[in-house]
Amino acid sequence: MTGIITVAALLFAHVGLSWWLVAxxxxxxxxxxxxxxxxxxYYAHRSFAAPRWAQILFTLSGALGCxxxxxxxxxxxxxxxxxxxxxxxxxxxxxxGLGVMFIHNYAPKNRRWEMRREFRRDPFQFWVHxxxxxxxxxxxxxxxxxxxxxxxxxxxxxxxxxxxxxGLTIYITHRFGYTNFQSADDSRNVWWxxxxxxGEGWHNNHHAKPGRWNFGGHRWWEFDPGxxxxxxxxxxxxxxxxxxxxxQVLPQ
Numbered sequence: 428m429t430g431i432i433t434v435a436a437l438l439f440a441h442v443g444l445s446w447w448l449v450a451x452x453x454x455x456x457x458x459x460x461x462x463x464x465x466x467x468x469y470y471a472h473r474s475f476a477a478p479r480w481a482q483i484l485f486t487l488s489g490a491l492g493c494x495x496x497x498x499x500x501x502x503x504x505x506x507x508x509x510x511x512x513x514x515x516x517x518x519x520x521x522x523x524g525l526g527v528m529f530i531h532n533y534a535p536k537n538r539r540w541e542m543r544r545e546f547r548r549d550p551f552q553f554w555v556h557x558x559x560x561x562x563x564x565x566x567x568x569x570x571x572x573x574x575x576x577x578x579x580x581x582x583x584x585x586x587x588x589x590x591x592x593x594g595l596t597i598y599i600t601h602r603f604g605y606t607n608f609q610s611a612d613d614s615r616n617v618w619w620x621x622x623x624x625x626g627e628g629w630h631n632n633h634h635a636k637p638g639r640w641n642f643g644g645h646r647w648w649e650f651d652p653g654x655x656x657x658x659x660x661x662x663x664x665x666x667x668x669x670x671x672x673x674x675q676v677l678p679q
Contacts, residue, residue, distance in 0.1 A: 442576060442580070446576055446579075446580040447580065449580045449581055450580045450581070450584040450585050450588070451585070452585075453580070453581050453582065453584070453585030453586075454585040454588045454589055455625075456488050456492070456585070457488055457489070457491065457492025457493075457494075457585055457586060457589045458492065458585070458588070458589040458592065458593070458624070458625055459625040459652060459653055459656060460484060460485065460488045460489075460656060461485060461487075461488030461489030461490070461491070461492045461494060462488075462489050462492060462494050462589065462593060462625075463624070463625040463626060463627055463653040464485065464625075464653045464656050464657055464660075465484070465485025465486065465488060465489050465497070466485065466489040466494055466495075466497055466500045466501070466504075467504065467627070468640055468653065468657065469482070469485055470485070470497040470498075470500065470501045471500065471501040471504040471505060472637055472638055473638075474638050474639060474640040475640045475657055475661060476661070477660060477661070478660075481660050483551070485497065486551070486552065486555055487555075490555055490559055490562055490563065491562070491563060491566050491582075492585070492586055492589055493563060493586050493589075493590065494589075495559065496552070496555050496556035496559045497546075497552060497555070497556075498546045498552055498553075498555075498556045499556060503517050508634070508637055511611070511612035511614065511634065512601060512612040512613050512614075513612075518597050566582070567582050567583075570582050592620075592623055592624050593624065593627070595620065596617075596620050596624045596627045596628060596630070599615075599617055599620060600614060600615050600616070600617050600620060600627075600628060600630035600631075601613045601614060601615065601630070602615070603615060603617060604616050604617040604618075604628075604630070604631070605631075606631045607631055607632055607635070607645045607646070608631055608632065608634075608635035608636075610631065610634050610635055612634060614630045614631045614633070614634035614635075615630060615631050616628065616629050616630060616631045616632060616649070617630070618648060618649075621642075621643060621649060621650070621651070622650065622652070625651075625652045625653045625656075626641075626642045626643055626650075626651035626652055626653040626654060627642070627653075629642040629643045629645075629649050629651060630642075632644075632645055632649070640654060640657050641654035641657075642654065
């Protein structure tokens with residue numbers, strides 16, 4: 428921890444505020460657009476319809492933010508809902524240590540065929556899944572070759588923030604917080620993670636209604652930043668449908 432603080436202090440001393448604003452923008456792209464809106468609500472739950480340009484944006488934002496490929500992330504997340512807080516849950520704090528929360532194995536080889544069944548009609552998704560590591564390394568290397576500050580503040584720092592916040596969200600929202608709905612698992616709502624994690628902190632709401640695109644809204648303070656982004660995206664696409672309370676069966 429001391430080393431991290433020292434590095435952060437050195438970075439603050441040698442770069443301007445504008446680069447930290449770049450890092451915050453990167454966290455929004457990788458964490459909100461990529462992970463929360465794209466990988467989670469669109470690919471894992473299909474809770475709203477999105478135009479093709481948005482699908483590509485979701486895929487690249489999430490993958491370049493080190494969340495894995497959309498196909499493998501969706502498969503793993505559905506396991507979390509199917510076996511929530513039971514044996515078989517890939518990231519339950521009941522069965523995993525805190526460290527595992529930050530290291531998600533979202534590309535298991537034994538789920539390759541399941542991934543192919545759902546994404547077989549989209550060559551782009553399949554290419555991202557097959558070349559995920561190459562894509563991330565190439566992107567990070569390009570930023571480093573252009574300017575080390577781009578590498579640090581447009582990728583390394585926001586990705587680190589995203590990994591920490593998403594890991595804490597998984598861990599804390601199954602241990603602490605309040606509930607709006609009775610559920611068979613230990614999912615909880617945690618207000619400060621609701622804001623920091625782009626709406627992911629309203630976890631009990633989500634587990635009660637997993638097909639709902641808006642995780643918040645059940646109490647006046649439950650603002651969901653990710654839902655606001657979805658409104659903007661679907662507003663630009665007349666054919667989109669926001670399913671407020673979608674009764675959707677997730678593919679097994």
